Amino acid sequence: MSLPSLQHYHKRPYGAISPFRPELSQDGRTVIVTGGSSGIGLAIARGYLAAGASHVILLGRRQEVLEAAVAKLRHEAQTYEQSGQVEGIVCDVYNLALIERLWRSLEARVVFVRVLVLSAAAYGATETILQGGIQKVWSDFEANVRSPLAMTDYFYKQKSGGYLVNVSTCAAYMWTTMGPERPTYGLTKNSGTALLQQIAKDVNPSDMQIVSFHPGGILTDSARKLGAHENMGLVFDDENLPGQFAIWAASSEAKFLHGRFVWANWDVSELSSGDLRRQIDEDEHFLKVGIEGLTEKTGGMILT
Template sequence: MSLPILKKYHKEPYPGISPTRPELSQKGKTVLVAGGSTGIGYAIAEAFITAQADRVIVTGRRAGVLAESVAQLKKDTQKSSPATIVEAKVIDVSNLEESKQLWARLESDGVYVDTLVLNAASFGQKKPILETKFEDVWNDFEINVRAPLDLTQRFYKQTTGKGQKYLVNVSTIAAYMWALAAERPTYGLTKSAGTLLVQQIAKDISADDIQIVSFHPGAVLTEAAKRDGIDNLPIKWDDVNLAGQTAVWAATPEAKFLHGRFFWANWDVDEVKHGEVAKQIGEDINFLKVGMDGLAEKNGGFIV
């Protein structure tokens, strides 16, 4: 599955998104990866370290898992970027008080976050919504919608520095292809709402202030996927580093044309930037955005 007009489709990292490209360098920058202790988040943190970020802050709920992950990150990237400071911050992003304390500590330490990666997520329960406890449904909103809003607002309101900021939202194909997550209806629902949230924020803010890009990380065999028992599906899984390196690319000026939009890690960034997709982005304000299928924002269907 892809956009019909695209000819290239990647399942592994490729030169255009390599974090070793000088154009994608993260030197001098601090990156906060929310939900970075395993899977896609870990790969994203690793890619930013490889891109020479000055500091990479990784958050997670499970202290032990997070500590092991950060220790492994330091070991794996010692040769590629020995100067990068890698830190673990234990936090449940759905806990507003913990989030407040995290950002207060960063401020007191004089740390300015240049790039925020929203990767923490709840996958919901395998139940119809009306058969799920109200509290459980609302918990998915707190993690997939309220937490991104909280983190983004605190990111925006930093007082420890100035300069271009980048927000990378790890979304999902399930935000619009409901059948793919039919067993977990609140997952697609809340991820769609979360993607629309950052889309609406992008509408009201210049990319020169905060560049905001959402992307589908691909079909990655994550820890959550294994728990779901889908690791035996007859498909070729995508390399997790494809998503990791795509996140770095999305946090650079090369992705500015996608401000407020959604794309796939599988798409070739050069083809997207210079081909028919770029033309459609330039002509259609709704292209690659959350909306109502068949109805455009231009006139909403009204006869005038």
């Protein structure tokens, strides 16, 4: 959960990522959250509403769950004294035709999205890759790599400047300890994170700032379905920790993390200063997907 030089980490929201900080205001912004009808996606949508977003759009596949989420957020927004619009759109973001329809509809309505949060994910099956077979494995690549690519492509082509926040996972690099029984999950999330990292390399953060993060250990309904429960001997993180970290990630304060991967638990003040900030600024490979133990500086070809 921590880096060797990290002194503080968090289980709950804290002041530096508070949606009520003026520096993190989302006033006037339209935000899309994929997988926004439950769990971490819903917590992220809650955070953006609290931060004053003018329009929060939740994408989900189940109409009744989506309607319940919208109703809940509208009620909560009243407690924040925020007047942001909450909208739910039924959209299977694993389907390219439906993704295109979504963005064409937004364009027709003259809706310009300023923040895109990629929170939807396929967890894969509890079987080896070769047991699953080509089609099942490839469908997870379509969900966790092709879908984020399609959403990112339409988002970027608005040419209005924006923030892309990618909810990744530590399973993308913790191969043997985090869900090893679901090998396509870590594999495809690794690929999806690397995809956005590569896009960030060629995109100025003023045009589209990209930050990927692991949300922490959250006891969501999805986690429960995978076997997690309160009596596991673990202290789970508050879902509003990643919910509010995602707001900070869509601010100018997080610009130095463009193209990088971090944890929501890490203290953003520490990340932004001292030894950690120095390492981020000086090492272009730090906190990026690669081959453990090798970088272009230390593992490149010798041609002499």
